[in-house]
Amino acid sequence: MMYIHYCRHCQHIHILNGHKLYCPRCCGHLTELKTPYIKYVNMDRDARKALCARCKDPEQLLLLTASPKKTYDYAKWLQLSMSNVENYHPGNYTAYSH
Ligand SMILES: [Zn+2]
Numbered sequence: 001m002m003y004i005h006y007c008r009h010c011q012h013i014h015i016l017n018g019h020k021l022y023c024p025r026c027c028g029h030l031t032e033l034k035t036p037y038i039k040y041v042n043m044d045r046d047a048r049k050a051l052c053a054r055c056k057d058p059e060q061l062l063l064l065t066a067s068p069k070k071t072y073d074y075a076k077w078l079q080l081s082m083s084n085v086e087n088y089h090p091g092n093y094t095a096y097s098h
Pocket residue numbers: 007008009010011023024025026027028
């Protein structure tokens with residue numbers, strides 16, 4: 001999977017394979033953007049430039065950053081709702097034990 005990363009040090013957007021922490025160009029700390037790869041590759045030159053310009057603004061960058069905490073909470077929520085489903089249908093499991 002490819003992910004969009006922004007490097008504040010060389011002010012450049014890098015498309016990298018996997019979740020990378022360090023810039024391949026200057027070894028600076030990268031910020032992973034929540035913009036999906038497929039969306040980015042379909043952007044035209046102006047849209048990419050605009051995205052890059054937004055990344056230069058720390059406040060905008062915060063809005064564009066993929067939040068690992070959110071993903072974790074979502075996974076937890078998903079797990080929780082899945083265990084609820086199991087509890088609601090105990091009949092399905094007894095059927096399999098025969
Ligand atoms: Zn860099």
